[in-house]
Amino acid sequence: MIRLLFAIGIVAAFIFGGCTPSAKQQLAETISQDISLSVVDSMARATIREGFNAGSGYSQIWARDMNTFIEVACEENDTEEIRSAILLFFALQQSNGEMIDGYVLKEDFTWYDDTPYYSEAAPKHVAFKNTVETDQETSLIQIVGKYIRKTGDRSILEEEIAGRTVSERIEEMVNYLMRERFDEKYGLLYGAMTADWGDVQPNDDFGCDMNELSHAAIDVYDNAMFIIALDYLVELYPEEADRQKWQQQRERIAGNVRKHLWDADRQKFIPHVYLGESPIPAGFDENAIHYHGGTAVAIEAGLLSHEEIAVVNAQMLENVRLSGMPSIGLTLYPVYPQNFFHGWMAEPYVYQNGGDWTWFGGRMIQQLVANGYVEEAYAEIRPMLDRVIRNKGFYEWYGKGNIPSGSGNFKGSAGVLAKAIAMLKHWAEENK
Template sequence: MRKHSLYALSCAFFVFGCYSKGKAQHQQLAAQILADSSLTMVDSLAKSIIKEGFNAGSGYSQIWARDFNTLIETSLDVRSKEDVRGAILMFFALQQKNDEMVDGYVVKKDFTWNDDTPYYSDAAPGHVGFKNTVETDQETSLIQLVGKYIQKTGDVGLLQEKVAGVTVLVRMEKMIDYLLRERYNKKYGLLWGAMTADWGDVQPNDSFGCDWNELSDEAIDVYDNAMFMIALQYLIEVVPDPQKAAQWAKMKKGIHENVRKYLWDAKRQKFIPHIYPGKSPIPAGFDENTIHYHGGTAVAIEAGLLSKKEIAIVNKQMLENVKLSGMPSIGLTLYPTYPDGFFKGGMAKPYHYQNGGDWTWFGGRMIQQLIANGFVKEAYEEVRPMINRVVKNQGFYEWYGKGNVPDGSGKFKGSAGVLSKAILQFREWAVVNQK
């Protein structure tokens, strides 16, 4: 009996010692985060450019749902609730008669680019909509945007706001119906889009690459379906009808199960890039399943598709990919890249744009998920390259190439938004753990 008591006592001391050590490490990290002036500077710079408007950034006059979704919380910190609300409602005014949602919109005088299929609506006579039809994240991005807006403002009245006689809530439900009718593969029980690189909106078969055409290849990937799951969760949280909430929950559960069944490679502990229900565009001799999709994986974590153990594994894979590629951060879109010339136009070369470029816009989302899942030390270490280059360049570039060379928009608000949100997460964690 005495031996058992001594053993129990020693175990208790061991556990207490581990707890004390862990607490001390947390306190040290918390103090470091709270004293980090570079985080303050980057957050301040992010807010200053997001305050300028809801367009995607310098060089972009358009307001995109997929971009706005990643800067909505910071927008509400620096712009009035009415401004944000109005920008959201304009999307619903441009919803099409078949219930689909546009990618984004612009005032008519700024519609200056060549587009064979502009989107118009009688409910938005002063604006023009547009859509990259190779993608399947427009509807899900807007639903998430509305969910985040309500979460931060408490303005549930937005759901009952009527746009051309139809409430926002009903319009969102119709968007789900559109996806299930037009972009749902019954065999796999998952959404599909055109084959693109990870979360990207450029297909490989033509030089423009953003519109579905006779050269497109139907493909199922984790990004589109993770975005769908996140959107369904927001609907579950805001819908006032318990029966409909149960319906969305059942649908979300089915998507979860099918992603795990068909897209998760348990042996390699990574997501399969694509399932091709029809013909595959992948050239002979190239194994697409060697490719790790960083952006889609980050969004999958947000959707709750990976366990904590799996998150640790895929994060280590991302770090190894960064090392092997020579790219600057885990914002690396994918690794290894698609072969030279597989994509047409600007993405033909590896490590260019969405074919292996480094995008803080998605790397920052991985940082957010690391923090949310308790990997704060790893997140703080892995965000440094992203923070450091903002400080160095005094701006948020769209993407970075080899040698950390910035490219694209110099004021890319998606990048600013994800870093600002991550910095808030760091600070909230640090305040709780500093004592």
């Protein structure tokens, strides 16, 4: 209750305070003159020019990663190379319509995976998929939509691969989701229980494949990603009947997210609706956890009102204060108990169990700008900018004490920051 009242107090300041015209102009001048924005933007673009793999330490090209830097890549890389990289995903699509997580040249497939994916349409490559997650199809649809917006190249939809066009293959992906990952009772997509947007489940040493140890669960991230993908389909498909179909599906999913996942009392999304047994240990209240990443994507999907965005942002700031973590990139708070996950993620504030990820924090910054909370966005991006400059790179995630971890040049982090910076600068130019 105290935390909710704290959030409401900050929201009131957001809504009723606001910037006077002169204050808005002053903020615009401050943003325009902030050299660190240009420094980080330049670093981000240089990183993304290096290729389409996820980052240093990753030889693979992932859909969920590429989705977050495709727009900057279209500005910095050869368009034909980007087009080819996108089409290769469709060449590796499976016969049941399922989409892969990512791909790599066969000679670079050096890790253990008992279920690699192959396709006669892409004989030089091998693909892989972390099947606990349900964002692969929706990530690729968003990639195609963003690529077309940036380049105007709608012909990619009619490109034929192994006898079927990209447009037809996209429909097959949606059909796969509705057939294999859709729960009729709740009217929402499901995957395995993971931490927020993560792709690692508990009770399993490997943690990335749905198996007998998995717990089927519905979360806001997977469904918000689906809503965003459906919005792109409404935009991309020329036939009115198709657009109406996608729009109706979008409204149905959005309504069910609000009905089943939004906690009106706590003003937050609940982590999971379990379709069977829950893996949560007795005495631990999972519904108290705030999922920062899924919430940011939900805002992008249009699932929260202007006032609710202020509430959840205030909650994120309070979670950062209570956790001692460095930024709103904090994955979730409070964290899952020690040893709930296996391996190194068994520790709190490590990786997806409370690590700090610019990859998602940057998306929240974008949504703050998009929804008029520019002063908040500028304040909340500062720790992300500072650590990029200090560490000379875009680390994958940060632990306690702002310790950089994972890939040193993670392109998802670079992509979301470059886009957030562009949005801030555009706002500043319009409000000087």
